Amino acid sequence: MSPDHPPGLDLGRLRDLLDRERPGLAGGPLTGRLIEGGRSNLTYLVGDGTARWVVRRPPLGHVLATAHDMAREHRVISALHPTEVPVPRTLLLCEDEEVLGAPFYVMEFVEGTPYRTADQLAPLGAERTRDTVLNLVDTLVALHEVDPGAVGLGDFGRPEGFLERQLRRWAKQLDASRGRDLPGIDELHGALGRTLPPSPAPAVVHGDFRLDNVLIGADGEVRAVLDWEMSTLGDPLTDLGLLAMYSTPLGMPGSPVATTAEAPGHPSPAELAERYARRSGRDVGAVSWYTAFAWLKLAVILEGIHYRYTLGRTVGGGFDRIGELVPVFIEHGLTTLQEG
Known part of the structure; x- marks a missing residue:
């Protein structure tokens, strides 16, 4: 990939726009490269030899505008920048x-x-890993303490009936990706609907x-929260449940879905929930429901990927084992709900 012509990024046109809308921001010639790791929207690092921007x-050839709403992402990041939530400063939409x-x-x-695997976290050591993940909980508390109306996000979503809509x-x-029986x-799904908190x-x-x-910075502090494409106004405990789910060891060595939960020192889901409750003052007694719901969501997402794989519509490697993960996620969901 040429640094002068990364797919989806015309540096000449971008430079013309910057010079017109933000004169003096960029000095020398622009270079750019795609930042790996994003699963949906594309993220590029752009620089002029002195400064760097993102x-x-x-994605290229995108169809569903609502799923990739740049104005919405820009709006929420811009609104949160003056708050205690660490987000990058936006420069241009x-x-x-x-x-x-x-x-x-x-x-x-x-x-x-961005720590994506237990192996990446391991060099930090158990104590720093624990502190880093607990800092993540504190950042989540800071996000949920923001008054949406005070930062101009009072109409950013429809919180009434949020959980019911999510289940539907x-x-x-x-149903759109059912290609096999999933016991x-x-x-x-039915149990979640019957026990809605x-x-x-x-x-x-x-x-x-x-x-x-x-x-994450070298001191273990959260420097910026990224990837706001799914943000909205709703039930804050859905964020906690997802974090708890990702903090549960899968017990599958070599799993194609990487988590950090197996890293030495990583706090347990119960420890994360206790930290969140203590810092936020919220009742987390139903956290098992929210965690089970997160297992359901990921099972559906993985089944969708597996379904596309069976149709030959995935690009790249690593998709052949996604299907075997789905029953594991379903079982974790059922167990979590029963234990709660």
């Missing part, structure tokens, strides 16, 4: 598709490491809050 745009072929935004570059949405997603998944006061929900969606 450009975020939808461009909704003119003539520039890069799709809407995009530019934000400041933040130094930090994921059932619909599952237990209808039982899990009352939601606390609505908050800004990240929607995919986990360690590899944040940048």
Whole structure:
């Protein structure tokens, strides 16, 4: 890939736009490269030899505009920047598709490491790993303490009936990718529907809050929360449940879905919930429901990937084992709900 012509990023047109909208921001010639790791929207690192910025745009050939709403991402990050939630400073939103072929935004570059696997965390040692993950919980508490109306996000979502809509949405997603029998998944969905907890006061929900969606500094502090494409107003405990799910060891060496839970020192889901409850003052008595719901969501997502794989519609390697993970996620969901 040429640094002068990364797919989906026309550096000449980007430079013209920056010179017009943010004169003096860029000095020397621009270079750019795709940042690996994103699963949906594309993220590029752009520099002029002195400063660096990040450009975020939808995937190439995107179809569903609502799933890749750059203006929405730009809005929530811009609104949260003055708060205690660490997010990059936004610099520019461009909704003119003539520039890069799709809407995009530019934000400041933040130094930090996204830890995606237990092996990446291991060199930190058990104590630093524990502190880092607990800092992640504290950042989640800070996010959920933000008053949506006070930062201009009062209309950012529809919190009434949030959990019911979420359950319907994921059932619909599952029906769209049913290519085989999945014992237990209808039982899990039904049990979640029957035991729906009352939601606390609505908050800004990240929607995919986990360690590899944040940048961690050398001191273990969260430098920036990234990937806001699923953010909305809703039940804050859905974020906690997802974090708890990702903090549960899968017990599958070589799993194609990487988690950090097996890293020495990584706090348990119960420890994360206790930290969240103590720092936020919220009742987390129903955290097992939210964690089981997270297992369901990931099972549906993985089954969708497996279904596309069976149809020959996936690109790259590592998809052949996704299907065997789905029953594991279903079983974890059922067990979590029963234990709760």
